[in-house]
Amino acid sequence: MRRVLVVGLGLIGGSLAKNIKYNQENECKVYGFDNLKSTLDYAVKYQLIDEKVDTFQQGVAVADIIILATPIHITINYLEQLNKTTMDRKKIVTDVSSVKGSIMEVAEQLTNPNVSFVGGHPMAGSHKQGIEAAKSHLFENAYYVLTPSIRATEEDVQTIQHILEGTKSNFVILSGAEHDKMTGIVSHFPHLVASSLVHQAINWQSEYPFIPKLAAGGFRDITRIASSNPELWQDIFFQNKEEMLIFLTDWIEEMKKVQGLLETERKEEVIAYLKQAKAYRDGLPKKKKGAIPSFYDLYVDIYDKPGELYKVIKLLAEFEINITNIQILEIRENMTGVLRITVQSEEGQLTAKSILENNGYEVSVEE
Ligand SMILES: NC(=O)c1ccc[n+]([C@@H]2O[C@H](COP(=O)([O-])OP(=O)(O)OC[C@H]3O[C@@H](n4cnc5c(N)ncnc54)[C@H](O)[C@@H]3O)[C@@H](O)[C@H]2O)c1
Ligand SMILES: O=C(O)C(=O)C[C@]1(C(=O)O)C=C[C@@H](O)C=C1
Numbered sequence: 061m062r063r064v065l066v067v068g069l070g071l072i073g074g075s076l077a078k079n080i081k082y083n084q085e086n087e088c089k090v091y092g093f094d095n096l097k098s099t100l101d102y103a104v105k106y107q108l109i110d111e112k113v114d115t116f117q118q119g120v121a122v123a124d125i126i127i128l129a130t131p132i133h134i135t136i137n138y139l140e141q142l143n144k145t146t147m148d149r150k151k152i153v154t155d156v157s158s159v160k161g162s163i164m165e166v167a168e169q170l171t172n173p174n175v176s177f178v179g180g181h182p183m184a185g186s187h188k189q190g191i192e193a194a195k196s197h198l199f200e201n202a203y204y205v206l207t208p209s210i211r212a213t214e215e216d217v218q219t220i221q222h223i224l225e226g227t228k229s230n231f232v233i234l235s236g237a238e239h240d241k242m243t244g245i246v247s248h249f250p251h252l253v254a255s256s257l258v259h260q261a262i263n264w265q266s267e268y269p270f271i272p273k274l275a276a277g278g279f280r281d282i283t284r285i286a287s288s289n290p291e292l293w294q295d296i297f298f299q300n301k302e303e304m305l306i307f308l309t310d311w312i313e314e315m316k317k318v319q320g321l322l323e324t325e326r327k328e329e330v331i332a333y334l335k336q337a338k339a340y341r342d343g344l345p346k347k348k349k350g351a352i353p354s355f356y357d358l359y360v361d362i363y364d365k366p367g368e369l370y371k372v373i374k375l376l377a378e379f380e381i382n383i384t385n386i387q388i389l390e391i392r393e394n395m396t397g398v399l400r401i402t403v404q405s406e407e408g409q410l411t412a413k414s415i416l417e418n419n420g421y422e423v424s425v426e427e
Contacts (some may be wrong), residue, residue, distance in 0.1 A: 065123035069094040073129025074194025083226025128155040147174040154180040159299035164236035167209040179207035187288040204229035244303035254286040356409035360399045361422040
């Protein structure tokens with residue numbers, strides 16, 4: 061039995077712990093540590109882990125594999141602690157941090173011969189935080205970046221991939237620098253822009269108090285991520301500060317260019333600008349599901365209450381949405397669970413999403 065320790069049982073750590081516990085039950089025993097007692101108690105109560113440990117060091121002593129799923133600066137601190145810890149055998153250590161450069165800088169300096177570090181970052185998440193938001197299917201079809209340190213062997217990388225097999229994510233090996241450049245572009249910098257758009261609304265709010273009422277689909281879509289955990293994102297911005305500053309300079313230049321186009325009434329160029337953006341956005345790869353033809357799935361959060369499943373199905377039936385598959389992904393006593401509903405077309409998927417959302421359900425789809 062491999063002993064896996066997950067440190068930090070929030071959204072990401074909780075999701076990974078749950079996933080490993082249920083997919084590797086014959087191969088792995090999952091230990092959990094979190095410095096919030098209520099989180100640790102929750103993990104035990106709802107069986108996201110097999111056993112809790114009371115201190116980081118206690119967990120390290122028992123573990124063969126360690127997953128650090130804490131805020132980035134704390135993960136760096138734990139790496140430094142691991143370096144100083146005497147160990148009787150080798151431990152494979154991975155993390156989930158959204159920034160890899162600063163983590164790898166520390167990881168490459170580790171001198172403890174028993175620590176083999178393989179950096180990790182699942183490219184999926186949510187604006188929610190904490191163990192209550194953990195979902196074992198969170199990483200399905202997502203890319204999962206691995207950044208092995210110099211000391212990690214090919215076999216160590218394979219071991220990490222093996223214990224994470226049940227996430228059904230796609231592993232890709234990148235250097236820390238490649239990772240931070242690309243995630244800076246498609247994740248970190250967009251976050252700053254989303255928050256700045258909200259600030260723009262706030263700044264005009266006193267003059268136009270009706271603004272929030274007009275904030276319909278567009279504003280909500282583009283600013284969803286501004287509802288994320290501010291401490292986490294502050295950490296990400298500063299850990300990837302060099303790249304963020306480069307993108308900020310690029311963005312200001314770009315905005316000045318667009319400002320010029322508007323001021324000088326260059327309508328054709330504005331159409332070309334929007335067309336190019338549309339073509340790129342429309343062409344983003346859809347998440348594929350292997351050799352099986354396209355599915356149109358919706359993930360619906362439901363409560364463990366009698367009649368919940370019936371209510372969802374009834375709603376969709378009333379609007380003549382044809383369901384081709386339905387699966388309860390996880391539901392435990394007194395806890396929210398997730399329903400995966402498959403419909404026949406993209407149109408059906410979007411209609412079902414808006415029907416369910418209008419009836420108070422939280423729904424996500426893979427776009
Ligand atoms: N949120 C996302 O979308 C996302 C996606 C991929 C990766 N990540 C990365 O995952 C990591 C965790 O983020 P999250 O979204 O799960 O945050 P979270 O707030 O949901 O979870 C963090 C957990 O770490 C615990 N923790 C804090 N300090 C600790 C300490 N000293 N010792 C032990 N536990 C401690 C907290 O109590 C909490 O349970 C971050 O490094 C982040 O960059 C986040
Ligand atoms: O979906 C969201 O809310 C996210 O912000 C998830 C997201 C992303 O940018 O895609 C955010 C940070 C992570 O490191 C990985 C994924």
